[in-house]
Amino acid sequence: MDSSNYPDIYKPAVVIIKGSRSDKPHADDLGKGLQASMLNVLHDTASAHREPEYLVGRILEYNKNKDVIGYVTMAGGSDGLTGTVAAHTTLPVVAYHPDVKKYGEMKKFSSTALPSGSKAFFAYTPEEVLILLKEKSSEPVYTPDELRKRQEKRVEMYYTSNQDRGVEMPLGLPLFGKGKGKTRDVYDLGDKILINASDRISAFDVNAKTEIEGKGRALNQFSAWWFGKTGDIIPNHFLDTPDETMMLAKKAERIDIEWVMRGYMYGSMWRSYKDGERKLYGKVFPNGLQLAEKLDEPMLTPTTKADEGHDMPIDRTEAIDMGLVTPAEWNELEEACFKLFKYYSDVGGEKGFVIPDFKLEFGRNKGELIQIDESPNHDSARIWVTKHYEPGKRQEAWCADKEFYRQFLLDSKIDSKNPPVPLPEIPVPVVTEIQKRLEVYKVFTGEMKIDDLKLRSLEDVEEELGITKKAK
Numbered sequence: 001m002d003s004s005n006y007p008d009i010y011k012p013a014v015v016i017i018k019g020s021r022s023d024k025p026h027a028d029d030l031g032k033g034l035q036a037s038m039l040n041v042l043h044d045t046a047s048a049h050r051e052p053e054y055l056v057g058r059i060l061e062y063n064k065n066k067d068v069i070g071y072v073t074m075a076g077g078s079d080g081l082t083g084t085v086a087a088h089t090t091l092p093v094v095a096y097h098p099d100v101k102k103y104g105e106m107k108k109f110s111s112t113a114l115p116s117g118s119k120a121f122f123a124y125t126p127e128e129v130l131i132l133l134k135e136k137s138s139e140p141v142y143t144p145d146e147l148r149k150r151q152e153k154r155v156e157m158y159y160t161s162n163q164d165r166g167v168e169m170p171l172g173l174p175l176f177g178k179g180k181g182k183t184r185d186v187y188d189l190g191d192k193i194l195i196n197a198s199d200r201i202s203a204f205d206v207n208a209k210t211e212i213e214g215k216g217r218a219l220n221q222f223s224a225w226w227f228g229k230t231g232d233i234i235p236n237h238f239l240d241t242p243d244e245t246m247m248l249a250k251k252a253e254r255i256d257i258e259w260v261m262r263g264y265m266y267g268s269m270w271r272s273y274k275d276g277e278r279k280l281y282g283k284v285f286p287n288g289l290q291l292a293e294k295l296d297e298p299m300l301t302p303t304t305k306a307d308e309g310h311d312m313p314i315d316r317t318e319a320i321d322m323g324l325v326t327p328a329e330w331n332e333l334e335e336a337c338f339k340l341f342k343y344y345s346d347v348g349g350e351k352g353f354v355i356p357d358f359k360l361e362f363g364r365n366k367g368e369l370i371q372i373d374e375s376p377n378h379d380s381a382r383i384w385v386t387k388h389y390e391p392g393k394r395q396e397a398w399c400a401d402k403e404f405y406r407q408f409l410l411d412s413k414i415d416s417k418n419p420p421v422p423l424p425e426i427p428v429p430v431v432t433e434i435q436k437r438l439e440v441y442k443v444f445t446g447e448m449k450i451d452d453l454k455l456r457s458l459e460d461v462e463e464e465l466g467i468t469k470k471a472k
Contacts, residue, residue: 012069013040014133015062017055017085019047019075023098027074030096033126039133040067048080055081059088066447069137072096072129073120086118090147092136093120094129117150144199144213151196154243158189165190176251182207183215183379188251192239195220195247201426201434203406204416208423212434216245219377222441223247226375230343234336236371237363252363252372256305256324257314259333261341263298264356265289266382266395282315290392292356298341300334305361332369333362344376351443352450353400354384378402378438385450397458400440404433404458411458411467429461 014034018027024045031041042062046055062068070092075081082095114120119141123129142150176188182202187194197216201208224247227238237249262269269280270291278285281301302319303311316334319325325333337360348355358381361373374380378401388398396407408430409423410416426434436455442448462468 011038011040011067012137013042013065013067014070014072015042015044015068016072016074017044017046017058017081018073019045019081021045023074026098030072030074030126030129034130034133037130039130042068046081048075048084052084055084056088059085063089063091070094070133072123072133074098082120083114083118086120087115090140090142092133092141094132094136095120095122096129097124117146117153151243151245154246155187155194155196158187158192158194158242158248161189189248191251193249193251194242195249196243197245197247201402201405203402203409203423204414204419206419206421206423208426210426210431212426212431212438214435215378215438218438218441219374219379220245220247222377222444223374225441225445226344226377227371229347230340230371230375233339233343234333234362234371235368237365249372250365250370252365252370254305254361254363254372255329255333257319257362258303258305258311259337259360259362260301260303260357261298261337261360262301262357263295263341263345264354265291265293265295266356269301281313292389292393292395293391298338298345300337329369336362336369336371340371347444348383349386352386353440353443354386354389356382356384356395358382378440383440385455387450398455400437400453400455402434404437405430407458408462411462427465429456429464433458433461 016027016031016034018024027043031043034041044058044062046058048055059071062071068091071085071089072094073082073085074096075098082093086093121132121136123132176186176193180186182205183198183200185196185198187196197220199211199213199215201210201212201215220241221244224238224241227236230236231238237252238247239250240248242248265273272280273285273289274291278287281299283299302314304314305311314322314324316330319330320327340360341358344355344358355376358376360371362369363372364370376383381401382395382403383400384395385398385400389395394407396403405426406416409419414420414423433456436453439448439453443450443453459468
């Protein structure tokens with residue numbers, strides 16, 4: 001095999017999983033051949049029929065390794081290994097025959113029954129293994145439609161499991177509440193819900209024709225990461241991520257208040273201030289404040305949470321009088337809001353971001369107050385890049401959140417009060433910049449640095465598209 005297949009500056013990794021120790025010499029020989037072709041080889045041993053839980057756990061760990069480009073499976077007497085690996089990854093899986101000297105020539109032609117919707121490839125020589133790994137790692141193994149079907153199978157599994165245990169579903173359907181939202185689908189699993197974050201993107205309460213590949217994965221992973229960090233501030237509904245775009249969560253009775261935290265003079269607050277109002281949310285502000293100026297202290301500015309119509313500002317007394325919360329619940333949730341704001345702001349600051357405002361939602365689960373919905377992310381919060389932050393100016397040009405897209409629509413003469421349904425196709429340069437901004441979660445988790453995102457400003461993109469001319 002040619003050792004020049006991969007450059008020295010980058011050595012992708014392949015995982016060889018064998019079924020038992022007896023397969024080790026054969027697996028080692030294959031590994032040496034792949035290493036000679038400039039591949040890093042990770043060896044592991046796991047059995048699909050003796051220790052399936054262990055095998056699945058190992059696959060999920062390897063899936064997190066960004067250098068892994070695929071798997072090679074090798075088993076002796078029976079090959080349930082390939083099907084199990086293929087069912088738990090979207091990376092290429094190559095089934096390689098075991099030692100024919102040991103198991104007989106006919107084993108070279110053995111195949112495996114794969115789970116529905118799973119794919120694997122078969123190789124009979126080390127050269128074929130390398131060719132398949134190179135070809136299949138450079139292109140998606142699954143089409144978007146195939147990935148959707150895999151996700152639907154997971155939903156079906158959870159739903160059927162609940163039926164088997166006698167858990168009632170509303171109207172006999174797996175959807176929870178309204179079920180399909182603008183960008184997320186929610187399924188009812190009895191005492192739990194399954195939230196699937198799609199690649200749909202919306203603005204002004206309308207979805208676009210274009211979907212943003214990777215959006216659901218990014219937002220789901222970002223929320224899961226935040227929930228894992230803040231459970232000691234207030235418990236939350238997060239349980240697991242059974243798929244990259246899916247979150248398994250506790251079911252809760254939603255408290256119909258949207259808890260909006262603000263640390264900067266922006267958005268609707270700025271619009272009211274600019275129109276001459278000086279008493280906002282119970283606080284009197286002086287003259288002379290600028291757009292995007294940092295407030296002396298963060299503020300909680302809650303609103304009603306309406307399924308229909310507009311949300312309206314609400315204060316503590318009104319919320320209690322309306323029976324939305326008890327005095328003790330308000331106190332507990334107000335404290336949690338300020339603690340979460342500090343935590344999110346501190347982490348954002350360390351990573352090179354300003355999180356000027358965001359919304360939170362809470363619910364009741366078995367008598368306990370918990371955080372629900374999603375944590376601050378590209379869709380639910382403003383996220384500004386600190387090095388581009390400048391008081392007195394609009395921040396959308398360099399922001400790392402969905403306001404970049406909304407401002408593009410406004411600059412494209414889309415009427416926010418009467419937008420077309422659906423919103424028009426999104427130009428490729430705009431899609432590219434939205435995708436970069438979605439990857440901001442990797443900066444928070446430490447997988448990337450801000451400069452790795454290579455962001456372009458909205459002005460640059462619009463000038464390329466001929467929408468606006470950049471100021472000289």
